Amino acid sequence: MKKGTYTYGLLQYRHSQVLGEVLNIGLLVYFPDLKVLRFIFPDKILRLRFAYPNVPEKTIKAYFKYFETRVSKLNAQPEVFADDALSESLERFIDKEFLPSDSSALQFGNYRKGLLYTPDIEVICDQLYNLYFSVFQLHETTARRIDESVLLGNYKKLLKQFSNDELGVLGNKNSFHLDYEIAPPEKSKLRFDIAWNSSSNLHLVKPISFDLQKSESIDRKAYQYYGRFIDLQDYAGKSDYIFDVILAKPKHKPLFKAYDNAIRLLQQPKFVQLIEPDKLEDYTHQTVEALLST
Structure with a gap:
């Protein structure tokens, strides 16, 4: 059986454009075969606060909530996914529907593609969460996941x-x-x-x-x-x-x-x-x- 792919862009906090300091704090995933978007983010951003004490934490959490709500609304509109532009360029879609590219501290970038190796997208979302955001957890278990x-x-x-x-x-x-x-x-x-x-x-x-x-x-x-x-x-x-x-x-x-x-x-x-x-x-x-x- 031919396996499909999914695409995602990382939401990054860029504390200093001059120094090029970047921390990944979220990601938006698109599953074209299933016509579904997912926004993934850490429950806590203590690591970001420790790195930058003056980080606008409330503002970032407000963005998290907005992105989550926006994803839910788009998933409820099938006509959105009929547009080939989304499959062709997740970057352009995010720039239009979520956050335009500019020089602000919060930006999507570093777009990547992965193999849809299972029809259970929650497994993929969970593994993406572990890959990028397990460092935000204060107590990370090393026990093997029971799948x-x-x-x-x-x-x-x-x-x-x-x-x-x-x-x-x-x-x-x-x-x-x-x-x-x-x-x-x-x-x-x-x-x-x-x-x-x-x-x-x-x-x-x-x-x-x-x-x-x-x-x-x-x-x-x-x-x-x-x-x-x-x-x-x-x-x-x-x-x-x-x-x-x-x-x-x-x-x-x-x-x-x-x-x-x-x-x-x-x-x-x-x-x-x-x-x-x-x-x-x-x-x-x-x-x-x-x-x-x-």
């Missing part, structure tokens, strides 16, 4: 362990499927990493990680999947599908509230079963018992 591939790997390892099998027996069963696709009417096909049959349902397994760095990323990701599951409710009911969502929670305690809100949101659609980290072993036992009994 969807790690969640899926953990589930597969438990399947092998509990079935005393290397997915050989399970893989040969008609009730166990890898890379399973469904085709809802008038919608694009959807792929699930694993599907398995119980006595009355086909369980479609979807790992979703909320081990992110910002509450906004958790909120956006939760609403993204909430919308998908709501959209599939009728189809799932007619097809006897259950969406089994294997979850990862954030490591940072300040993000626990956003995670709890995400759980409450994803509990609302019908035919969705949430498997939190402490329930993964029980869920895997359920999977194996159902498969070995068929």
